[in-house]
Amino acid sequence: METKRKILLIEDEPALQEAAKLKLEKAGVDVVPAGSGEEGLEILKTVRPDLVWLDLLLPGMNGLEVLRTIRGDERLKDLPVIIVSVSGGEAKIKQAFSMNVIDYVIKSEYTIDAITAKVKGILDRLTN
Numbered sequence: 164m165e166t167k168r169k170i171l172l173i174e175d176e177p178a179l180q181e182a183a184k185l186k187l188e189k190a191g192v193d194v195v196p197a198g199s200g201e202e203g204l205e206i207l208k209t210v211r212p213d214l215v216w217l218d219l220l221l222p223g224m225n226g227l228e229v230l231r232t233i234r235g236d237e238r239l240k241d242l243p244v245i246i247v248s249v250s251g252g253e254a255k256i257k258q259a260f261s262m263n264v265i266d267y268v269i270k271s272e273y274t275i276d277a278i279t280a281k282v283k284g285i286l287d288r289l290t291n
Contacts, residue, residue: 168290169193170282171212173203173229174247175221179275183216186279192286200224204232207239214265214286219248219255227255230262243289245282265289 170187174180175198184194195210197203200221215233219226226248233239244264248255251269259267265285268278 167191167193168214168286169195169210169212170214170216170286171195171197171203171206171210172216173197173200173221173226174216174218175199176218179270182275183279183282186275187283190279190283192283198222200226200229203229207233207236207242211242213243213290214282215242215244216247216282217244217264219246219250219259227258227262230259230264234262243285245285247278247282 170192172180172183172194174183180196184196187194195206195212197206201224217226217229226246230244233242233244246259246264246267247270249270256267268281
């Protein structure tokens with residue numbers, strides 16, 4: 164029996180989080196939502212997703228701090244991460260790629276359908 168692929172969705176915008184969760188679940192992906200970086204890191208103590216969807220602009224700890232924490236953890240350092248954010252400054256994008264993100268998606272450039280299709284495509288490549 165095939166194991167369901169799992170994504171940790173660290174996104175603080177409730178409407179986007181819910182829409183992405185519904186679309187990804189409809190595509191057969193198990194989604195574990197987190198509304199903050201701290202919550203996402205807490206989940207990572209017990210859950211090992213195939214991919215992390217990480218927003219940069221989060222309450223409390225920002226996405227780059229979360230990414231830095233993930234990359235500094237021996238158990239998580241190779242975990243695939245995709246940034247999905249409204250923040251698209253060149254310096255932030257370069258900084259994220261320097262920490263080995265899989266992709267960087269600027270929310271305003273895509274519809275929710277396009278973002279979730281892109282994330283699912285990345286997940287398919289990682290798990291097949």
